Every structure is written in C-alpha cells, then in structure tokens.
Amino acid sequence: MTRTIRNVALAGASGNVGAQVLKALLAVKEFNVTILSRSPKSFPAGAQIKVVDFTSIEDLSAALMGQDAVIDTTSSPDADTPLRLIESAARAGVYRFITSDFGLDPELPGVYELPVFWRKKASYEAVKKQAAENHMTYTLISCGAFLDWCLSNGFAGLNFQEKTAWIFGDGNNVHPWTTLEEVGKATANVLLHPQETLNRPVYIHSVFMSQNQLFDIAKEVSGGEWTAIYNDMEPILQKALEDLKSGNISDATFVVQIQYCLATKALAHPWERDDNRLVGLEEWEWEKVKALVQDIANKKAV
Known part of the structure; x- marks a missing residue:
C-alpha cells in the first residue's frame, strides 16, 4: 500500500550530495x-x-521512529553505516529508504563486481532483503557522473589551469552526467511519487555526453593549446586491482575503477529508461553545458 510521505530523515546532510538534497527537500515545502x-x-x-x-x-x-522516509547520503568508505541505517529504518517502520548510491546502473552486469562499489552493492542487497521480508520500500538514484563536481576537481580528466586532458580510453563512450543540484532535486521529488518510484532505480541525467565532447567544449571556452593523453584503461584497472589486493592503496586505486566504467559502454551508457520528467528534470541543451564549463574554467583561471 502506497503511503504519503511527509516526515523525511536525511543522513549525510553536510556532504556534497547531502547538502543539495537538503536544499531541495526544504524547497518542496511539503516535508518535515x-x-x-x-x-x-x-x-x-x-x-x-x-x-x-x-x-x-x-x-x-x-x-527514526515516526519517519516516513530516510535518505542516506553518507559517504564513509565502509558499509557499516548504511547497513545500520537500513536495519534501523526497518525496525522503526520507515516506509521508503533511498540508498547512498547516486551513480551507475546497479542492474548492469559487472558494475557492482568492481571493488569500488562494494559499499553500494551491500546497501542494495540489504535494502532489497528488507523489502522482501518487511514492509519497507526503497529507491536508488542512478545519475551517472556528477557533472559539475567532476569538472571542478579534475575527476573528469580535465585540468583547466595546465590545459591538459587525461582521457579514459578513446574518450568516445557516451554516458550520463548529472549536476549535484539536479541530483538533489530529483531525490526530493522521488518522495512525491512513491508509487512510480517503488523498489527500483530511478534514472536521471542532465546530459548524455562523452569525455571527448566535454573536452571539446573545454578547449572552446578556455582557448589556448591543450595536451591530451589517451589511456588504455584495461591495464590501468588491473594495476589498481593488484594494488588493492596488496594493500598499496591510494585514492587513485578507486578513482581508476570508476573512470574505467565511464570508458566502457557495457558499464556506462545512456539509460534505456528515462525518469527525468517524472522527477522534474529536463535534458540540458549544449549551450547550457557550455555555460557551466565556462564558469568552472573561469574559476580555475583565477
């Protein structure tokens, strides 16, 4: 039976995703x-x-007693925090749980097999188990890569100050990108549509774009000569997995696994199901993407 969602608890509200989810929840005006x-x-x-x-x-x-929904936007590397939140929500009689996923399609074979996603995999399995055994329901948000965040911190492979590009594979794989603000908006709006978003991933995007297309925009808006390095991601991935097994772990050990996915069509491609309209999003025009890249390039140049 579908319930109207009014009381919403948010974990991780000070993080990159959580802050935007909080902003969107408060803007809806229908949630406590x-x-x-x-x-x-x-x-x-x-x-x-x-x-x-x-x-x-x-x-x-x-x-969590009296809450209709719980949104997990925590980002600790271990699985214990989200698993405790899921179990606690079920014990408290919470109706809807949104897991701290916010990434690729968990239904695609191979995505959750990479170690970087083990925390997300554990959460997905736990929340499905609770849904089968109790009355709690769930939603995941599949948004691809965070467009603004990846451009700002170099995760997209573009260095605006040095005008260098680190390209994943041949750079031609088209996949979803979504800004943090739109991830927040979609997450809040999921709770306005509990039946349509019941027990499934919700698929959103600001734009479907390849890394090369993003690189072309970066060159256009910033000017100057850029240098690009194209990387065969398979040996880079294998090296990262070997480092993980041996304990030689750095941030790059995990970053490489995600970049490998973004370069691989089988693991990251435009969604077959589009939930943008359901959660109040519209696909961006090219000029809007260009304006975002220009703004980030200007800030990096200061």
Missing part, C-alpha cells in the same frame, strides 16, 4: 525534514536536527 548528525552542526533553517550515534542501531532506530 529531520537531519541526522553525528555532532551539533549549523544547518539551513527549516529542518530539525537530531544528534545520533551512527554506530548504534538502537539509537538510530529511536531517532
């Missing part, structure tokens, strides 16, 4: 928002704040 926080912090007005012990299922369960 509770922020679950590990310590007292300052958040935007309009939300209740509960300081909870994220290591305690009992404490989390008590904090």
Whole structure:
C-alpha cells in the first residue's frame, strides 16, 4: 500500500550530495525534514536536527521512529553505516529508504563486481532483503557522473589551469552526467511519487555526453593549446586491482575503477529508461553545458 510521505530523515546532510538534497527537500515545502548528525552542526533553517550515534542501531532506530522516509547520503568508505541505517529504518517502520548510491546502473552486469562499489552493492542487497521480508520500500538514484563536481576537481580528466586532458580510453563512450543540484532535486521529488518510484532505480541525467565532447567544449571556452593523453584503461584497472589486493592503496586505486566504467559502454551508457520528467528534470541543451564549463574554467583561471 502506497503511503504519503511527509516526515523525511536525511543522513549525510553536510556532504556534497547531502547538502543539495537538503536544499531541495526544504524547497518542496511539503516535508518535515529531520537531519541526522553525528555532532551539533549549523544547518539551513527549516529542518530539525537530531544528534545520533551512527554506530548504534538502537539509537538510530529511536531517532527514526515516526519517519516516513530516510535518505542516506553518507559517504564513509565502509558499509557499516548504511547497513545500520537500513536495519534501523526497518525496525522503526520507515516506509521508503533511498540508498547512498547516486551513480551507475546497479542492474548492469559487472558494475557492482568492481571493488569500488562494494559499499553500494551491500546497501542494495540489504535494502532489497528488507523489502522482501518487511514492509519497507526503497529507491536508488542512478545519475551517472556528477557533472559539475567532476569538472571542478579534475575527476573528469580535465585540468583547466595546465590545459591538459587525461582521457579514459578513446574518450568516445557516451554516458550520463548529472549536476549535484539536479541530483538533489530529483531525490526530493522521488518522495512525491512513491508509487512510480517503488523498489527500483530511478534514472536521471542532465546530459548524455562523452569525455571527448566535454573536452571539446573545454578547449572552446578556455582557448589556448591543450595536451591530451589517451589511456588504455584495461591495464590501468588491473594495476589498481593488484594494488588493492596488496594493500598499496591510494585514492587513485578507486578513482581508476570508476573512470574505467565511464570508458566502457557495457558499464556506462545512456539509460534505456528515462525518469527525468517524472522527477522534474529536463535534458540540458549544449549551450547550457557550455555555460557551466565556462564558469568552472573561469574559476580555475583565477
């Protein structure tokens, strides 16, 4: 039976995704928002704040009593936090749980087989188990790569200051990109459509684009001579997996696995199902993408 969702608890509200989800929840005006926080912090007005012990299922369960939905945007590398949140939500009788996924399509074979996604895989399996055994329902948000975030921090392989590009494979694979703001908006709007988003991934995007297309825009808006390195991602992936097994771990060990996915059509490609309209998004025109790249390029040049 579908329930109207009014009381919403958000975990991870100070993170990149969580801050945008919080902003969108408060903008809807139909939700009573509770922020679950590990310590007292300052958040935007309009939300209740509960300081909870994220290591305690009992404490989390008590904090989630009376909530219709829980949104997990935490990003700790271990699986314990999301698994405790899922179990606590089920114990508290929460109707809808949105997992901290926000990435590629979990239904595509091979995506969750990469170690970088083991936390997401564990959450997906746990929430499906709760849905089968209890009355809790779930939604995942599949958004591809974060467009603005990846451009700003170099994850998209473009260095605006040095005018260098590190290309994944041949750079031609087209896949979804979504801005953090639109991820937040879509996540909030999922809760306005509980039946249509029941027990499944919701597929969103700002744009479908290849890395080369993004690189072309970067060159156009920034000018000057760029240098590009095209990388065979298979041996780079295997080296990262070997480093992981041997304990020689760095941020690059995990970053490479995601970049490998973005270069591989079988693991990242335009969604067959498009939920943009359902959650209030529209696909971007090329000029809008160009304006975003221009803005980021200008900031990097300062």
